[in-house]
Amino acid sequence: MTDADAHKARSAANELVDTHCHLQDAAFDGDRPIVLERALNCLSWFIVVGDDLESSRRACELARERVYASVGLHPYHADSVSEPAIASLADLARSPYVVAIGEIGLDYYHGQAPRDIQQQALEKQLELAVRLGRPVVIHNRDADDDLLRVLEGFHGRLPGGAMHCFSGEVAFAKACLHLGFYISFAGNVTFPKAGALREAARAVPLDRLLVETDSPYLAPQPVRGKRCEPAYVRHTAEALAAIKGCSLEEFGSATSANARRLFLSRDNH
Ligand SMILES: [Zn+2]
Numbered sequence: 032m033t034d035a036d037a038h039k040a041r042s043a044a045n046e047l048v049d050t051h052c053h054l055q056d057a058a059f060d061g062d063r064p065i066v067l068e069r070a071l072n073c074l075s076w077f078i079v080v081g082d083d084l085e086s087s088r089r090a091c092e093l094a095r096e097r098v099y100a101s102v103g104l105h106p107y108h109a110d111s112v113s114e115p116a117i118a119s120l121a122d123l124a125r126s127p128y129v130v131a132i133g134e135i136g137l138d139y140y141h142g143q144a145p146r147d148i149q150q151q152a153l154e155k156q157l158e159l160a161v162r163l164g165r166p167v168v169i170h171n172r173d174a175d176d177d178l179l180r181v182l183e184g185f186h187g188r189l190p191g192g193a194m195h196c197f198s199g200e201v202a203f204a205k206a207c208l209h210l211g212f213y214i215s216f217a218g219n220v221t222f223p224k225a226g227a228l229r230e231a232a233r234a235v236p237l238d239r240l241l242v243e244t245d246s247p248y249l250a251p252q253p254v255r256g257k258r259c260e261p262a263y264v265r266h267t268a269e270a271l272a273a274i275k276g277c278s279l280e281e282f283g284s285a286t287s288a289n290a291r292r293l294f295l296s297r298d299n300h
């Protein structure tokens with residue numbers, strides 16, 4: 032094997048993208064540079080996602096070659112979505128490393144803000160994404176119907192998006208696909224009791240699938256219960272490859288191409 036062949040083999044094996052992690056989280060304060068190095072050693076690239084202004088700023092500070100950022104206000108912080116906050120997000124998004132607006136969405140399980148406030152916060156940030164021509168990263172918990180209704184209002188205008196840490200059923204996955212969204216699975220798809228979620232993954236075509244860690248949360252089997260980190264995306268990718276009946280290499284190159292198409296191509300499709 033020549034050096035070039037060896038390099039090619041290695042990069043094909045390493046072609047994995049973590050589309051959603053929170054490397055700026057305090058859980059990494061003790062060893063962030065080491066975790067980042069490990070991630071860069073085994074992934075093609077990854078996205079550090081913000082959930083409020085401060086964490087969005089910190090995501091932008093971490094951004095560099097192969098480390099991208101997403102900026103947005105999570106539904107937990109729906110009542111902080113003001114004109115100045117939107118202007119601050121727009122300002123951060125001027126960086127070429129900011130590849131998406133998110134995470135934004137609806138959370139009727141843990142979210143404290145009333146549903147109408149959450150919906151308005153989501154709509155304002157979807158409008159920002161349209162204005163900036165950036166795809167969105169959507170968080171959803173127990174809000175399928177309202178979320179679909181809001182997203183339908185933006186159909187044809189949004190430059191795409193990902194349903195992050197997908198936890199819904201087949202019908203909801205199909206509705207999201209119909210709206211042009213990519214479906215991103217996290218470590219919970221590997222859990223023994225997640226049969227329904229694996230069913231949903233089976234229903235998503237390989238060219239619309241993404242994989243993520245949502246680290247430091249939701250470490251996949253067999254590292255479940257530990258602090259999750261981007262490098263662990265490999266375990267989730269292995270489980271998803273088995274579900275899709277393909278090799279890890281095929282799965283990695285297909286989902287990396289999807290992530291590139293959604294987040295890194297200028298016209299986003
Ligand atoms: Zn989330």
Ligand SMILES: [Zn+2]
Nearest residue numbers: 051080134245
């Ligand atoms: Zn997240």
